Amino acid sequence: MASYDVNGTAVEHDEEGYITNLSDWSKDLAQVIADAENIQMTDEHWAVVNFLREYYDEYQIAPAVRVLIKAIKKSMGPDVGNNKYMYELFPYGPAKQACKIAGLPKPTGCV
Template sequence: MPMVDIAGKTVEVDEEGYLVNLADWNKDVADYLAKEEKVDMSENHWEVVNFLREYYDEYQIAPAIRVLTKAIAKKLGPDKGNNKYLYELFPYGPAKQACKIAGLPKPTGCI
């Protein structure tokens, strides 16, 4: 597995760049992964990333896009729980890209 150096710490990622060990995640790791994904993190991005981490802690699964939009709409409101908003934040796939930045596994069903 590939190793990357982030803020003086070596972390292991899989061939697609997802963290192998979820415990390696922190803000520096998220910033690094976001930069790799060409995402400039804003407060709105962090809101989705933190939501995903809470969701994963509760359900032990990274949600696919349909589940993600419904869960975000329920918690953060319909203006944020829709595909248009989420794709503006994460243009290469909200579930896939946001989960990677959040240090979570690739959601099932994502190619």
């Protein structure tokens, strides 16, 4: 199985890059994944990642893109909770990329 190297520790991930053990997640690991995804993490990226982790803690599910954008819009407002903005942050899919960086499973309904 493939792995990310985080400060000398191997963190296993599946063939798509999602970590296999959710408890292995850390901010350092998120940065390693973001680098692999060619994402330059900003405060805006971290806000979405932290939102996703809180969402997962509450509902035990990684939301698909529509659900994610609707929930972010409700929580952070329409300037953040819209497709255009989210795809600017995570161009390969806000739900898929952001969940991967957040150390969550692949969202249901994502191909």
